[in-house]
Amino acid sequence: MTTLRLRPEDPADEAPVARVLAAAFARPDVATPPEVGLVEELRHSDAWIPELAMVAESGGEVVGYALLSRVRVRSDGGSAPALALGPVAVAPHRQRIGHGTAVVQAALDAATELDERLVVVLGDPAFYRRFGFARADRMGLTSPWSGLGDPWQALELPPSVSGESPPPRGEVVFPPPWSKV
Numbered sequence: 001m002t003t004l005r006l007r008p009e010d011p012a013d014e015a016p017v018a019r020v021l022a023a024a025f026a027r028p029d030v031a032t033p034p035e036v037g038l039v040e041e042l043r044h045s046d047a048w049i050p051e052l053a054m055v056a057e058s059g060g061e062v063v064g065y066a067l068l069s070r071v072r073v074r075s076d077g078g079s080a081p082a083l084a085l086g087p088v089a090v091a092p093h094r095q096r097i098g099h100g101t102a103v104v105q106a107a108l109d110a111a112t113e114l115d116e117r118l119v120v121v122l123g124d125p126a127f128y129r130r131f132g133f134a135r136a137d138r139m140g141l142t143s144p145w146s147g148l149g150d151p152w153q154a155l156e157l158p159p160s161v162s163g164e165s166p167p168p169r170g171e172v173v174f175p176p177p178w179s180k181v
Contacts, residue, residue: 002058003058004056004063004099005056005057006054006056007054007055007057008050008052008053008055008110009050009053013055013062014043017062018036018039019062019091020062020063020064020065020090020091021033021035021036021039021089022036023089023091024087024089024090024091025089034180034181035086035087035089035181037177037180038087038178039067039087041176041177041180042067042069042175045175045176045177046070046175047069047175047177048069048070049070049083049114051110051114052067052069052083052107052114053065053067053068054066054067054103054106054107054110055103056099056102056103058094058099062091063090063091063094063099064089064091064094064100064102065087065089065090065103066085066103066104066107067085067086067087067088067107068085068108068110068116069083069084069175070082070083070084070175071083071120071172071173071174073118073141073169073170073171073172073173074170074171074172074173075168075169075170075171076170079173080168080170081116081168082116082117082119082120082167082172083111083116083118083120084119084121084172084174084178085104085119085120086121086123088100088103088104088123090103100127104131108131108155108157112158116157117156117157117159117166118154118155118156118167118168119133119154119155119157120136120141120143120152120153120154120155120172121153121154121155122145122148122151122152122153123153125150125151125153128153128155131155132156133153133154133155134153134154134155135149135150135152135153135154136153136154136172137149137152139154139156139167139169140169140170141154141171142170142171142172143171143174144174
């Protein structure tokens with residue numbers, strides 16, 4: 001069996017990543033799923049953090065993807081940085097064998113190394129719970145997706161050795177590309 005290699009995306013990965021996203025999010029009613037455009041727009045925005053765009057590669061083929069991009073948490077005390085996880089995708093012929101778990105964990109590990117403190121996601125609680133995600137509204141976080149309940153989730157990453165303050169609480173503000181999803 002071929003080893004799974006987890007690494008940050010590089011420019012040569014843009015087309016393979018788009019193919020994985022298109023295949024993973026394919027719907028009969030749209031030619032190109034919005035997740036493909038979301039990633040493309042995020043790449044050209046202030047929300048893009050190159051070290052946090054992770055690919056899973058097997059046998060030289062990109063088979064998985066997980067993106068963490070910048071969001072802000074607005075509260076009475078101002079605004080603080082956080083991350084949004086998504087999209088996460090695995091090529092259909094490679095699903096249900098651990099590639100999604102591996103690429104998400106690699107992205108979260110990279111975020112921890114960069115001293116990030118908070119990640120939000122909208123997704124299947126049964127999948128994201130394995131990483132420690134819990135309902136975001138119970139952590140004092142709101143967003144346009146708060147009303148969805150369990151799928152609106154957040155994860156506090158471990159603090160850096162400098163002992164930063166607790167993760168922010170308040171309204172999560174997504175950059176403009178997210179409004180199209």
